[in-house]
Amino acid sequence: MEQQEKLWFTHPRVSKKNEKYPVLYLLHGIGGDEKEWFNQGKPNIILDNLYAQGKLQPMIVVLPNGRAMKDDRATGNIMAQDKVEAFATFEKDLLTDLIPFVEKKYPVKKDRDNRALAGLSMGGGQTQNFAFGNIDKFAWLGAFSSAPNTKEPNKLLPNPQDALKLKLIFISCGDADGLMPFSKRTSDYLRKNKIPHIFYIEPGGHDFKVWKNDLYIFSQLLFKPVDKTKFEGFTVLGTPAATNIRNARYPQILPDGRVMFKVKAPEAQKVQIDLGKKYDLKKDADGFWTGTTDPQSGSFHYYSLLIDGVAVADPSSETFYGMGRYASGIDIPFEGDDFYALKDVPHGDIRIKNFYSKVTNSWRRIFIYTPPGYDQNPAESYPALYILHGGGEDESGWANQGKTNLILDNLIAEGKAKKNGHHYAGCEYRTGRNPKLWRTQSSDV
Numbered sequence: 308m309e310q311q312e313k314l315w316f317t318h319p320r321v322s323k324k325n326e327k328y329p330v331l332y333l334l335h336g337i338g339g340d341e342k343e344w345f346n347q348g349k350p351n352i353i354l355d356n357l358y359a360q361g362k363l364q365p366m367i368v369v370l371p372n373g374r375a376m377k378d379d380r381a382t383g384n385i386m387a388q389d390k391v392e393a394f395a396t397f398e399k400d401l402l403t404d405l406i407p408f409v410e411k412k413y414p415v416k417k418d419r420d421n422r423a424l425a426g427l428s429m430g431g432g433q434t435q436n437f438a439f440g441n442i443d444k445f446a447w448l449g450a451f452s453s454a455p456n457t458k459e460p461n462k463l464l465p466n467p468q469d470a471l472k473l474k475l476i477f478i479s480c481g482d483a484d485g486l487m488p489f490s491k492r493t494s495d496y497l498r499k500n501k502i503p504h505i506f507y508i509e510p511g512g513h514d515f516k517v518w519k520n521d522l523y524i525f526s527q528l529l530f531k532p533v534d535k536t537k538f539e540g541f542t543v544l545g546t547p548a549a550t551n552i553r554n555a556r557y558p559q560i561l562p563d564g565r566v567m568f569k570v571k572a573p574e575a576q577k578v579q580i581d582l583g584k585k586y587d588l589k590k591d592a593d594g595f596w597t598g599t600t601d602p603q604s605g606s607f608h609y610y611s612l613l614i615d616g617v618a619v620a621d622p623s624s625e626t627f628y629g630m631g632r633y634a635s636g637i638d639i640p641f642e643g644d645d646f647y648a649l650k651d652v653p654h655g656d657i658r659i660k661n662f663y664s665k666v667t668n669s670w671r672r673i674f675i676y677t678p679p680g681y682d683q684n685p686a687e688s689y690p691a692l693y694i695l696h697g698g699g700e701d702e703s704g705w706a707n708q709g710k711t712n713l714i715l716d717n718l719i720a721e722g723k724a725k726k727n728g729h730h731y732a733g734c735e736y737r738t739g740r741n742p743k744l745w746r747t748q749s750s751d752v
């Protein structure tokens with residue numbers, strides 16, 4: 308390890324004469340400078356140990372200062388606008404000054420296949436911005452816990468197929484890190500565009516425990532042949548299911564559709580997940596029962612916990628009336644599922660109405676979807692679609708698990724369904740008699 312001007316370099320212990328090395332440029336966070344990785348991340352020790360185990364390609368690692376301004380220290384208000392902007396200015400400094408300097412001074416290979424860029428937080432954002440933005444310059448990208456300086460995916464990669472030229476896209480984040488959305492939205496965009504990448508979610512927050520592990524995992528992949536088919540299996544943790552209650556971290560969905568469960572039941576003797584097939588969970592010392600299922604198909608699935616044989620709803624999950632009772636549900640994402648995503652389009656409403664049924668001699672209930680603008684157009688009349696639920700469900704099924712409102716909102720916004728051409732009522736059908744509907748073509752409005 309030697310210090311040269313304001314740069315820190317790590318070298319393989321034994322450098323051979325005339326040998327040329329690939330280079331990893333490793334960037335720090337908003338509170339750091341060129342010494343941050345060295346002081347807190349111990350990259351020299353991590354890499355020395357990996358060399359000793361034969362797990363690392365010899366490489367030179369450059370630890371620059373990514374705050375490209377005259378006074379580049381991490382003092383005063385590190386969030387000040389000029390200091391934050393200096394992290395963007397570093398793109399030019401890196402490409403036109405630093406890389407040529409390193410290539411002149413050090414025995415390095417100078418082609419993109421031998422140049423990697425990685426960083427933590429602000430440095431993760433820089434890595435995404437600069438490497439996706441200069442694919443002709445970098446072939447390896449490691450963005451750890453990327454910060455809000457990360458460009459939006461369509462600005463990062465207006466032509467997503469360009470990213471296929473990268474040998475490795477490694478995006479990582481701690482599962483408890485509040486900055487997760489800046490990693491996830493890039494990963495979601497890459498996934499949607501079928502760009503193989505590693506989205507490595509690990510236990511932890513926004514700190515060097517996570518970043519040391521990221522360097523340890525990422526560096527072992529560098530400057531070696533890559534098997535992109537292994538990328539999906541790389542992550543430790545998955546993404547909390549959209550059907551979880553607020554802030555519940557489990558169940559989590561892995562990229563291949565497997566589901567990880569974690570349930571607290573210290574007194575239980577046996578805990579299983581019933582997803583049609585039953586999966587045994589294993590108890591840890593703290594009374595948590597954990598386990599991972601086989602890959603589940605992209606779809607909505609009801610499930611139950613079986614705690615000592617009793618089927619109960621998972622307190623971490625939203626509940627849905629299905630299977631003849633309130634059950635847990637998990638929505639496994641799949642390609643093309645965005646027709647029921649909540650989008651920035653005009654939204655209609657689901658209303659809940661009671662009507663008196665003479666047939667049953669009782670008050671009964673419907674869920675009813677009215678399109679966007681319904682209340683603004685009282686003179687308009689609408690046709691009606693009566694849509695019926697399944698045997699285990701009730702009149703809430705099409706609204707809750709069926710997401711009728713989102714499906715229709717999106718179709719209307721795309722001009723694929725007419726605003727005044729659809730009208731939905733989720734009805735209880737068991738009497739075989741449709742309720743009189745509210746504001747339809749045949750109604751009294």
Ligand code: FER
Pocket residue numbers: 335336337338391427428429430454455456
């Ligand atoms: C912010 C939150 C976090 C932000 C930057 C960060 C520029 C960076 C954190 C880090 O580098 O550790 O709002 O805005």
